[in-house]
Amino acid sequence: MNDPSVAALHLALDVHGRDVHSLRAAISAAEQAGFALATFSDGPLAQGVPEAGTRAAFVSRLTDRIGLAPTLHATVTEPFHLATQLAALDHASHGRAGWIVGAANGVDERATIGAAPLTPEQLREELADVTAVARALWDSWEDDAVIKDAATGRYLDPDKVHHIDFVGESFTVKGPLITPRPLQGQIVVLAPDALELDELADVVLIERADAAAIGERARAAKEAGAPLAFAEVSFGFAEPDAVAKLVDLLRSLAAVVDGVRLRPADPATDVPVLIEQVLPVLAAEGLLRPAPRPGDTLRATLGLPRPANRFAREGAVQR
Amino acid sequence: MPSDATFFARGPASRAPASGFRAAGVHGARAARPTQTDPYRPASRRGAEASPESAMSAKRPRTLRTVTGAGGRPGVYELALDPGRSTLDTAIRVAALAEDAGFDALFVPDLLRFGAQGTIGAQEPLLYVAALSQVTRDIGLIATVSTTFHHPFNLARMFGTLDHISNGRAAWNLVTSSIGEENFSAEPLPSPEERYARAAETLEVVHALWDSWQPGALTLDPDGRAVLDRTRVTPIDHAGRYFSVAGPLNIPPLPQRRPVLIQAGQSAAGIELGARYAEIVFTSLPTLQIAREHTTRIQARAAALGRPGGVPLIFSSFHATYGATEEEARRLVHERIEAIDYEQGRALVADMLGGALDLSDAPLDKPLPESALPEIAAINARRGRAEIFSRYARQGLTLRELIIEAQDTGHWSEVGTPEQLADAIEERFRAGVLDVIALNGLDDPRLHDLIVNGLLHELRKRGIVAPADFQGGTLRANLGLELEP
Numbered sequence: 001m002n003d004p005s006v007a008a009l010h011l012a013l014d015v016h017g018r019d020v021h022s023l024r025a026a027i028s029a030a031e032q033a034g035f036a037l038a039t040f041s042d043g044p045l046a047q048g049v050p051e052a053g054t055r056a057a058f059v060s061r062l063t064d065r066i067g068l069a070p071t072l073h074a075t076v077t078e079p080f081h082l083a084t085q086l087a088a089l090d091h092a093s094h095g096r097a098g099w100i101v102g103a104a105n106g107v108d109e110r111a112t113i114g115a116a117p118l119t120p121e122q123l124r125e126e127l128a129d130v131t132a133v134a135r136a137l138w139d140s141w142e143d144d145a146v147i148k149d150a151a152t153g154r155y156l157d158p159d160k161v162h163h164i165d166f167v168g169e170s171f172t173v174k175g176p177l178i179t180p181r182p183l184q185g186q187i188v189v190l191a192p193d194a195l196e197l198d199e200l201a202d203v204v205l206i207e208r209a210d211a212a213a214i215g216e217r218a219r220a221a222k223e224a225g226a227p228l229a230f231a232e233v234s235f236g237f238a239e240p241d242a243v244a245k246l247v248d249l250l251r252s253l254a255a256v257v258d259g260v261r262l263r264p265a266d267p268a269t270d271v272p273v274l275i276e277q278v279l280p281v282l283a284a285e286g287l288l289r290p291a292p293r294p295g296d297t298l299r300a301t302l303g304l305p306r307p308a309n310r311f312a313r314e315g316a317v318q319r
Numbered sequence: 320m321p322s323d324a325t326f327f328a329r330g331p332a333s334r335a336p337a338s339g340f341r342a343a344g345v346h347g348a349r350a351a352r353p354t355q356t357d358p359y360r361p362a363s364r365r366g367a368e369a370s371p372e373s374a375m376s377a378k379r380p381r382t383l384r385t386v387t388g389a390g391g392r393p394g395v396y397e398l399a400l401d402p403g404r405s406t407l408d409t410a411i412r413v414a415a416l417a418e419d420a421g422f423d424a425l426f427v428p429d430l431l432r433f434g435a436q437g438t439i440g441a442q443e444p445l446l447y448v449a450a451l452s453q454v455t456r457d458i459g460l461i462a463t464v465s466t467t468f469h470h471p472f473n474l475a476r477m478f479g480t481l482d483h484i485s486n487g488r489a490a491w492n493l494v495t496s497s498i499g500e501e502n503f504s505a506e507p508l509p510s511p512e513e514r515y516a517r518a519a520e521t522l523e524v525v526h527a528l529w530d531s532w533q534p535g536a537l538t539l540d541p542d543g544r545a546v547l548d549r550t551r552v553t554p555i556d557h558a559g560r561y562f563s564v565a566g567p568l569n570i571p572p573l574p575q576r577r578p579v580l581i582q583a584g585q586s587a588a589g590i591e592l593g594a595r596y597a598e599i600v601f602t603s604l605p606t607l608q609i610a611r612e613h614t615t616r617i618q619a620r621a622a623a624l625g626r627p628g629g630v631p632l633i634f635s636s637f638h639a640t641y642g643a644t645e646e647e648a649r650r651l652v653h654e655r656i657e658a659i660d661y662e663q664g665r666a667l668v669a670d671m672l673g674g675a676l677d678l679s680d681a682p683l684d685k686p687l688p689e690s691a692l693p694e695i696a697a698i699n700a701r702r703g704r705a706e707i708f709s710r711y712a713r714q715g716l717t718l719r720e721l722i723i724e725a726q727d728t729g730h731w732s733e734v735g736t737p738e739q740l741a742d743a744i745e746e747r748f749r750a751g752v753l754d755v756i757a758l759n760g761l762d763d764p765r766l767h768d769l770i771v772n773g774l775l776h777e778l779r780k781r782g783i784v785a786p787a788d789f790q791g792g793t794l795r796a797n798l799g800l801e802l803e804p
Binding site for chain 2: 020044045046047048049050051053054055056057058059060061062076077078080081084085087088089091092108111112113114167171172173174175178179180
C-alpha cells in the first residue's frame with residue numbers, strides 16, 4: 001500500500017463538529033469518503049472547542065477503519081497522562097490512534113498550567129523529551145508480557161514489563177505504562193514540520209506556500225528519518241475556480257509528498273464539495289491511496305510497519 | 320467568534336430541573352433485619368453492630384443507587400492476549416448489561432502505577448469513559464482521576480468535555496493517589512496533608528472555571544445561531560498556593576454545571592475534603608459499626624460546614640460471595656480461603672498497615688503485638704485503610720485472620736444467597752449508612768444472573784432499589800442530588 005514508486009496520496013481530514021450530532025455526522029462522512037485519518041485540532045485556549053482526546057475517544061466506536069489523531073499539547077500536559085491517554089485511544093479504537101504533537105507555548109496558553117513560555121531551545125528539548133518518553137512508555141510492556149497461566153492465576157510475565165527510568169530536562173518518568181502495549185505497538189506520531197521532530201515522527205506535517213517548497217521540506221524530513229511526509233492544505237470554495245485549483249494543487253503534491261491533511265475553511269459547506277467534486281477526479285487519475293478496510297490499523301493503512309519493541313531481548317521473535 | 324462557539328449550545332437547554340430529596344419515612348415501614356451471622360467472619364467483627372439507629376437518616380435519597388465497575392480486570396489480560404480484541408470490548412459489554420439491568424452508573428478506576436498485588440489499572444479512565452459515552456445512552460459515567468498529578472485547567476477541560484459529550488452524565492471520583500509519583504517527577508509522594516490541600520485548591524479552581532461562563536453568556540438568536548456575550552465570560556484570576564490560573568474556561572457551561580463530585584479517601588484530611596466538597600464519598604467500611612461512625616462523622620462535619628442534611632451520600636463497594644444456596648456460598652468462601660497464599664498474605668497485610676513493617680516472621684495464629692502496629696500519623700498513603708487494619712489487630716485478630724480480611728482490602732464483604740445479601744444491604748440502607756452501592760461481576764454469566772435476577776430483583780421487591788427510569792435527564796438529577804451553590 002505504501003509503494004514509494006506510486007505517486008498517490010494518503011488523505012487526512014481535519015474534522016469539526018458544531019455539536020455532538022454534527023461531530024458524529026462529520027466523522028461518518030470522512031470514513032465513508034475513504035479518508036485514512038481524521039485529525040482533531042485543539043489548543044488549551046481554543047474557543048469553545050472541546051478537548052481533542054475526548055472527542056477522538058468519543059468517535060472511536062462509531063468508526064471501524066479511519067485513523068483518529070487528536071492534537072495533544074506536550075507543553076501543557078503531564079507526559080505520563082499524555083502517553084496513557086493515547087494508549088487508551090489505541091486500545092479503544094482497535095489500533096487506529098495517532099497523535100499530532102501540539103506545542104502551545106503562548107503566554108496565555110502556558111499560563112493555564114501556571115507556567116511561563118519556554119524559550120525556543122527549552123521548547124525543542126521539551127518536545128523531544130515528551131515524544132521520547134511516550135515512545136518508551138509504549139514499549140514498556142513487551143508484546144508477550146501478557147500470559148495466561150490459570151494454574152497459578154498469573155497473567156503477566158514480570159520480566160517483560162519494564163521501567164523506563166527516563167530523566168529529561170524538566171521531568172522524570174519511571175514507568176512502566178499502566179496499560180498493555182498499544183495494539184499498533186507505537187501510536188502514529190505526526191509532527192508539524194516547524195517543531196523539527198523529524199527523526200522522532202512517523203509523519204511530518206509540512207506547511208509551506210507552494211508545492212516546490214513543500215517538496216523540498218519533505219525531502220529533508222525523509223533524510224532525517226521520517227517515514228512519511230504530508231502536506232498541510234487549507235482549502236475553501238469561495239472563489240469560482242477553487243475546485244479546479246485544488247485539484248491542480250493536489251496533483252502536483254502527489255509527486256512530492258505521501259499524503260495531505262486537508263483543513264476546510266467552512267467544514268459544513270467545503271467538505272461535501274471536496275468529497276463530491278475534488279476527490280473523484282483524483283481517484284480517477286489514480287492519485288489516491290485505497291481507502292482503509294474495516295479492522296485496519298492506522299499503521300497498516302499508512303504502510304508503516306509495526307515497530308519492534310526496544311525492550312525485547314536480542315533475537316526474540318517479533319510479531 | 321468562531322462558529323465552534325456553538326459546539327455545545329444544545330446541551331444545557333434540554334435538561335429538566337433536578338428533583339429534590341424525598342423526606343424521611345417514605346421507606347421506614349420495614350423493620351431492619353439482622354444480618355446473617357457468618358462463621359467465616361472473625362468473631363470480633365460480629366456483635367459489634369449494636370449501636371443505636373443513626374441520626375443521619377433525617378434526609379435520605381428515595382432509593383439505593385447502584386453502580387458497577389467497567390474497569391475490566393483481570394479479564395483485561397485475557398483480552399490483551401488476543402490482538403484482534405480491545406479491552407474496551409469488555410467495558411462495552413458490561414455497560415450494555417448494566418444499562419439493561421437499570422444500574423445508575425458505571426465506574427472506571429484509575430491506578431497510576433503498574434504493579435504489585437494485582438493492583439493493575441486497566442486503561443486511562445477519562446478516554447475510556449468518553450468512548451463508553453457513545454455506546455450508552457442513559458447510564459452515569461464515573462471516572463476516577465487524581466488531583467495530585469493533574470493541572471486543574473486540563474481537568475476542567477477534560478471533565479467539561481465529558482459532561483457535554485455524554486449529555487450531563489459525567490461524575491468525577493476524586494482521589495489524591497497513594498501511588499504513581501515516580502511517573503511524574505523524581506520527588507517523593509507528597510504527604511496526605513499536602514495532597515488534600517492541593518485537592519482542595521484544585522476543586523476551587525475547577526469550580527471557578529466551570530462557573531466562568533455566567534448564565535446568559537450563550538444565547539440563540541431568532542435564526543437559531545449561537546450568540547456569545549463576551550462580557551458574561553470572565554477570568555477567574557486564581558492565584559493560590561499550588562496554582563495560578565487566569566481563566567476563563569474555553570468551554571461553555573456544562574449540562575450539569577459541574578460533574579457529580581465523588582471523593583474517595585477516609586483519612587482525617589480525606590474526611591475534611593469530602594465533608595466540604597463531595598456530593599458522594601466512596602468508602603471502605605467493613606462493618607456496620609465502622610460505617611455508622613464514619614457516616615456520622617463526615618455528615619456531621621458537612622452539616623457544620625453549612626451543607627444540607629444527608630450529604631455527602633455514602634458509597635460502598637460490596638464485596639459479595641454469591642451462592643444460589645447458602646451451602647454454595649459457604650463452599651465458595653471456603654475454597655477461596657483454602658487457596659490463599661499466606662506468605663503473599665503477610666505482605667498484603669503489611670501493605671494494609673501502611674507498608675513500613677515486616678511480617679515475614681510473625682506467627683500466623685497469634686495477634687500482632689501492639690509494638691508492631693504503625694503510628695498512623697507517620698503513614699504517607701492510604702491512612703484510612705491502615706486505621707481499619709490497626710483496629711482489627713487491636714481487637715485481637717490473628718495474623719491469619721488479618722490475611723483473610725485483607726483479601727477484601729478493607730471493603731464491606733458478605734456471603735450468602737441473594738436474599739441473605741439483600742438483608743445485609745437493607746440493614747445498612749435502613750441504618751442510613753448506605754446510599755450508593757457498587758455491585759461488580761456483570762461480565763461473569765453466573766454472577767450476572769445472581770446479581771440481576773437475584774439480588775437486584777430482591778432489592779427492588781423490597782422497595783430499596785427503584786427501577787431505573789433515568790427520568791431526571793442528568794446523572795445528578797437521577798441520583799436525586801441537587802447542586803449546591
